[in-house]
Amino acid sequence: MESASEEMDEYEEAYTDIRSDGVYIDAGENDNLIVQRLTEDTKAFGIFGYSFLEENTDTLNAATIDGVAPEAEAISSGDYPVARSLWFYVKNQHAEEVPPMYDYVDMFMSEMMIGDDGYLRDIGLIVLPEDEREEWRQAVADRTAMTADVLK
Numbered sequence: 001m002e003s004a005s006e007e008m009d010e011y012e013e014a015y016t017d018i019r020s021d022g023v024y025i026d027a028g029e030n031d032n033l034i035v036q037r038l039t040e041d042t043k044a045f046g047i048f049g050y051s052f053l054e055e056n057t058d059t060l061n062a063a064t065i066d067g068v069a070p071e072a073e074a075i076s077s078g079d080y081p082v083a084r085s086l087w088f089y090v091k092n093q094h095a096e097e098v099p100p101m102y103d104y105v106d107m108f109m110s111e112m113m114i115g116d117d118g119y120l121r122d123i124g125l126i127v128l129p130e131d132e133r134e135e136w137r138q139a140v141a142d143r144t145a146m147t148a149d150v151l152k
Helices: 004-014 031-040 050-055 072-077 092-097 100-108 130-141
Strands: none
Touching: 031 050, 092 100, 100 130
């Protein structure tokens, strides 16, 4: 089995160029523009956050990948293959020098933020299943370094 760094090396080698022949159009972070272009060109394919799909189900169709539809449960469980997690990192060394940083991280891991009815869900993010939230909360509480073996 390949290590994560070996897989990343292969990825970087295989996918470094973006089409420049007009077929691919980079709309940047403007999801509204992507939705507009998709409604104008019914053969187009767009990539954007799930919340924009939810907000535009009357005009857009979701793409299934390997038979998996982009539904909240499939995204949360990792079954939808192109979904990705939101990460933020804190250097323990910096947090030890700025103790309130740990308070911020602990608050971010609270139910108020990442729970089923938390703030992040309110802004369109999909929460992890409860058991995974608990595992990550424990890793944060233990100040576990995020090494490749922890992220497997």
